[in-house]
Amino acid sequence: xxxxxxxxxxxxxxxxxxxxxxxxxxxxxxxxxxxxxxxxxxxxxxxxxxxxxxxxxxxxxxxxxxxxxxxxxxxxxxxxxxxxxxxxxxxxxxxxxxxxxxxxxxxxxxxxxxxxxxxxxxxxxxxxxxxxxxxxxxxxxxxxxxxxxxxxxxxxxxxxxxxxxxxxxxxxxxxxxxxxxx
Numbered sequence: 001x002x003x004x005x006x007x008x009x010x011x012x013x014x015x016x017x018x019x020x021x022x023x024x025x026x027x028x029x030x031x032x033x034x035x036x037x038x039x040x041x042x043x044x045x046x047x048x049x050x051x052x053x054x055x056x057x058x059x060x061x062x063x064x065x066x067x068x069x070x071x072x073x074x075x076x077x078x079x080x081x082x083x084x085x086x087x088x089x090x091x092x093x094x095x096x097x098x099x100x101x102x103x104x105x106x107x108x109x110x111x112x113x114x115x116x117x118x119x120x121x122x123x124x125x126x127x128x129x130x131x132x133x134x135x136x137x138x139x140x141x142x143x144x145x146x147x148x149x150x151x152x153x154x155x156x157x158x159x160x161x162x163x164x165x166x167x168x169x170x171x172x173x174x175x176x177x178x179x180x181x182x
Contacts, residue, residue: 008043009165010074097169105169121158
């Protein structure tokens, strides 16, 4: 049995693709997943399965589209092992996420594209935005006092955005604390 974090892209965002967490957990349990839990309502599912992360991702993505009233063009699922999530956290740029009162920091997880390709969607505003490529992730940091001047929202208009799912650094760290190897 393996423990995993499933990041569900495109649910409960902007009033679209609403999925209550209790029915989601129940459905995943009915599919045979064990130790299913969710963290906040933004598409973070912890579960256990003997299957590979790729297989779990395919099954969960198909189940979301088949069993919930969703815009399936927006839905993607990325499944990470504890080692993969710890690698994202351990590879962060120096100082990243360490001044939450000054900077808003995000982990932008990539699905089906590499960081080099994803970086082409970013046009950071000098003095406001900073982005760093990682392995399967883009680290994004915005000056909190200048959030309205950030260009991160421009990424949402990019076709590449469909291959990304964003989690705040605080959420990423909380997910790490909840995801334990079996």
